[in-house]
Amino acid sequence: MDASDKVDGFCGETVRRALDVLGGKWTMLILWELLEQERRYAALQRRVAGISQKVLSAELRSLVAAGLVEREVAATTPPQVTYRITAEGRGAGEAYAALHRWGARPQASRPPVDR
Amino acid sequence: MDASDKVDGFCGETVRRALDVLGGKWTMLILWELLEQERRYAALQRRVAGISQKVLSAELRSLVAAGLVEREVAATTPPQVTYRITAEGRGAGEAYAALHRWGARPQASRPPVDR
DNA sequence: CCGTATCCATATCGATACTG
DNA sequence: CAGTATCGATATGGATACGG
Numbered sequence: 001m002d003a004s005d006k007v008d009g010f011c012g013e014t015v016r017r018a019l020d021v022l023g024g025k026w027t028m029l030i031l032w033e034l035l036e037q038e039r040r041y042a043a044l045q046r047r048v049a050g051i052s053q054k055v056l057s058a059e060l061r062s063l064v065a066a067g068l069v070e071r072e073v074a075a076t077t078p079p080q081v082t083y084r085i086t087a088e089g090r091g092a093g094e095a096y097a098a099l100h101r102w103g104a105r106p107q108a109s110r111p112p113v114d115r
Numbered sequence: 116m117d118a119s120d121k122v123d124g125f126c127g128e129t130v131r132r133a134l135d136v137l138g139g140k141w142t143m144l145i146l147w148e149l150l151e152q153e154r155r156y157a158a159l160q161r162r163v164a165g166i167s168q169k170v171l172s173a174e175l176r177s178l179v180a181a182g183l184v185e186r187e188v189a190a191t192t193p194p195q196v197t198y199r200i201t202a203e204g205r206g207a208g209e210a211y212a213a214l215h216r217w218g219a220r221p222q223a224s225r226p227p228v229d230r
Numbered sequence: 231c232c233g234t235a236t237c238c239a240t241a242t243c244g245a246t247a248c249t250g
Numbered sequence: 251c252a253g254t255a256t257c258g259a260t261a262t263g264g265a266t267a268c269g270g
Contacts, residue, residue, distance in 0.1 A: 012143045015211055018218030023138040025263095028127045041232055052264050057233060078231040079270085091217065096130055098213030102206065103133030156252050167244050172253060193251040194250085 021066045022092055026051055026059050031089055034069060038084040068092060136181045137207055141166055141174050146204055149184060153199040183207060 022028070029048050033039055039047070045056055060083060063069040068089035074080040136142070144163050148154055154162070160171055175198060178184040183204035189195040 012147065012211075012215075014218030015143055015214045016218075018214040019134075019138050022214070022217070023134050028130055032127065053233070054235095054265090055263065073232095076231095079233095081232060088220075091220065095210075095213045095217040096127075098210045099130045099133040099137070100127075102137070102210040103129030103131075105203075105206065160252095165244095168253070169245090169255095170243065188252095191251095194253095196252060 018095060022095060024059060026055060028096060030059055030063065031068065031085060031092065034083055034085040038082050041081050044083065133210060137210060139174060141170065142178070143211060145174055145178065146183065146200060146207065149198055149200040153197050156196050159198065
């Protein structure tokens with residue numbers, strides 16, 4: 001990190017926006033599921049262990065609004081809704097990879113952070 | 116992003132840890148201030164606009180616990196406490212830079228995400 | 231099947247007051 | 251100066267029930 005990274009008009013606004021979208025507790029898990037293949041709502045709920053309907057709905061709406069995920073409704077009965085990751089969603093992988101590298105860095109043992 | 120990025124024992128645990136430390140609302144702002152130079156508590160509170168004492172204290176404790184920031188107490192009266200970014204704290208810049216690149220990516224206009 | 235609506239528990243945050 | 255303690259407001263999340 002270097003102070004010259006302070007490139008935004010306001011310090012770190014783009015980083016803030018990125019974290020707002022990608023930093024959600026479940027965001028990464030959902031994107032990963034959709035990365036493997038497109039999935040329907042119920043499948044996502046089953047595979048993302050522990051997520052509630054309410055939160056899953058909200059996450060998906062956010063992701064669709066942010067353009068990372070596409071939502072397709074098949075007009076059958078019962079209706080089938082399929083979620084699919086977009087190119088932009090795949091692009092988020094760069095950011096996650098950097099976070100992964102940092103999180104996996106070698107480090108001295110120290111008391112856990114509990115936030 | 117590629118499904119082969121699923122390298123952790125549990126999907127994305129290292130990413131989760133990184134986000135826990137770096138994803139805080141104020142974390143980046145504080146690190147940036149300390150990146151320019153070491154600062155004392157009051158100076159940080161003045162410069163990080165809008166942060167409360169309570170939250171600043173908690174953030175600093177987290178950052179010290181995570182090893183990103185050092186805390187040095189001078190035994191004067193009144194006591195002076197100086198916070199200084201560590202090498203590990205500077206290392207977080209890679210991750211923030213990736214988030215910045217993603218957040219600054221060109222994109223079609225779309226309704227704002229409000230999370 | 232795919233959600234939304236509602237209720238409630240908990241977490242988080244800001245403001246204020248106070249202490250070594 | 252550098253915090254901690256406490257309180258109340260707000261946000262967030264889970265559980266459950268219900269609707270198209």
